Amino acid sequence: MELEQFFSEENHMCNHGDRIFDETIERWTIKRLKNDELTKQAVYWLSQYLVGNFIEPLDSISELDKEDQIFVYELWFFMMKSPYQRKVLAKLLFNRVLN
Template identity: 40%
Template sequence: MNHKEFTANHLINFSEEQLEEMFDWDEVKKLPNDNVERQRVEWLSQFLIGNVSEPFEDIKKLDKAERRKVFETWIDLIQDIDTARGLFKSVLVEFIM
């Protein structure tokens, strides 16, 4: 997936510097540009701007294997440790605890 496709969602709210710091762009480039991956990135973008409940409600509707793939994709994409820490604390609370 290229930069333009990856940021064609709520990620447009971040500066280029923030995006460069947050994401592993080599991993972004590896993403297929298909509906499934675009949806996973959309959910991540919603989460990152503070809309946590809507993406988590959608993800809860997926089967276990698909939920796992969503979170694996997010893990691969996020390189900023502070962003990852906040995201995965929320995931643990919402899905595990």
């Protein structure tokens, strides 16, 4: 995926400041993303997650088939810079599975 597409208004990543973005996302991963609909939707959900809107994206992802759910979460883990951020996401997902 090209940087312009990633930072488009379509997926709301343009709403994140450079400092916050640089602290959360590995920039080199963007070029490795496909430019398909599921990836675009995963990036949109990630942008929502990063601003603290956890419930809506996780509920939307849970409506996907299992293979697509795994794809979205693998993409998120792949893109996240901080091991702490990955740990928080893993705990959140684990708690959702248990409840």
